[in-house]
Amino acid sequence: MVKIYNDYKDHVDFLTVYVREAHPTDEWQMKSNVKEDVCYAQPKTLEQRVAIANDFVQRQKYPLPFGIDDMNDAADLAYSAWPERLYIIDEHGRIAYAGGMGPFNYDPEEVRAWLAKRYGPVTQSSSAAAPSKP
Amino acid sequence: MSRFWKWTLGSVLGLLVAAFVGLSLMAGSPKDVYGLVRYAFPHMHRGKLRAGDDAPDVRLLALDGSNRFHLRERTGARPLVVIFGSYT
Numbered sequence: 455m456v457k458i459y460n461d462y463k464d465h466v467d468f469l470t471v472y473v474r475e476a477h478p479t480d481e482w483q484m485k486s487n488v489k490e491d492v493c494y495a496q497p498k499t500l501e502q503r504v505a506i507a508n509d510f511v512q513r514q515k516y517p518l519p520f521g522i523d524d525m526n527d528a529a530d531l532a533y534s535a536w537p538e539r540l541y542i543i544d545e546h547g548r549i550a551y552a553g554g555m556g557p558f559n560y561d562p563e564e565v566r567a568w569l570a571k572r573y574g575p576v577t578q579s580s581s582a583a584a585p586s587k588p
Numbered sequence: 589m590s591r592f593w594k595w596t597l598g599s600v601l602g603l604l605v606a607a608f609v610g611l612s613l614m615a616g617s618p619k620d621v622y623g624l625v626r627y628a629f630p631h632m633h634r635g636k637l638r639a640g641d642d643a644p645d646v647r648l649l650a651l652d653g654s655n656r657f658h659l660r661e662r663t664g665a666r667p668l669v670v671i672f673g674s675y676t
Contacts, residue, residue, distance in 0.1 A: 455671050466667040469659070471648060477676040482623030484616075487676050494676060504653040510675040511651060518671070521648030521657065529659070532644035534634035535672035543643040543668045547660065550667060552637050565669060572667075 455562050459518050461576040462569045466542075470516070472507040473523045473530045476537030500525050540565055 459468050477484045478496040487493060497503040500522075507522050523529040530536050538556030541549060542565060551568050553561060570576070589597075608621060615624040637644075645660040662668050 458669075462669075466669055467662055467665070468669045468671070469662050470671045470673070471659075473672050473674055475674045475676045477623075482620070482627045484620075484676070492676055500649065501653065504649065504651070506675050508651055519662075520651050521659070522651070524647065524649065529646040529648065529672070532646050533637065533670075533672060534631070536631060536674075537628075538671075538673035539635070540672070541637070541643070541670045543663050543670060545664060545667060547643050547663050549637050549639050549641045549643050552635070552639060552641075555631060555635055556673070569669075 455565075456517065458562055458566050458569070461566075461578055462573065465573045466569065468518045469521060470518045471521045471523055471529050471535065472503065472510070473535045473537075474503075474527060475506070497525075542568055 455468075455470075475481075475494060475496050477487055479493050480495045483493070494506050494509075497506060503522050503525070507520065510516060511520060521529075523535070527536075533539065533541065534555070538560050540551070540553035540560065540562065542551035544550040551565065553559065553564060608618070611621045611624060612618045615621050643659070643663065645658055647656055647658055649656055659670070
């Protein structure tokens with residue numbers, strides 16, 4: 455998504471929303487996260503969510519605008535966001551694109567295709583600093 | 589036990605084993621099958637929003653941990669790409 459952000463940030467706005475963890479240590483931990491030292495328990499407080507979100511942004515040098523879902527999971531519930539999902543909201547406040555549930559149906563290339571159809575293909579960005587999540 | 593019930597029971601067990609092996613391959617390991625069933629399957633029916641629907645507004649917290657804003661505040665001037673996810 456960072457590459458798409460770099461390619462299209464002059465045309466559209468971006469917002470990353472941190473929702474509850476998908477693979478915390480106290481639930482369904484993945485070996486890949488242990489290998490990469492990304493090990494967090496499921497946050498029980500908003501402060502813990504803020505801390506993990508900041509860890510992510512700093513460690514990945516993540517440049518996109520960021521927001522954090524409240525402990526009532528309002529964003530997750532409204533957008534069926536967990537574990538990861540993509541949307542595009544148009545200028546009128548309506549859903550223009552609704553992606554599938556990640557990871558199997560999480561497809562940034564569908565977002566790129568929507569943007570390319572509207573603004574033309576853009577591929578200026580380098581593949582260097584492109585974290586895989588969110 | 590009659591021959592019919594033996595075949596039925598054998599078929600059911602065979603299907604269960606095949607499903608377990610299939611899920612293990614899909615999830616990565618037999619241990620991950622539990623995670624898939626426990627945590628992912630309950631969410632697979634979600635995702636009712638479709639193109640053309642009004643985008644729900646939600647209140648979010650900024651990275652500084654104190655300022656709050658509404659998602660709706662970020663929409664209007666240009667399309668907004670929203671990426672939901674977590675670190676793990």
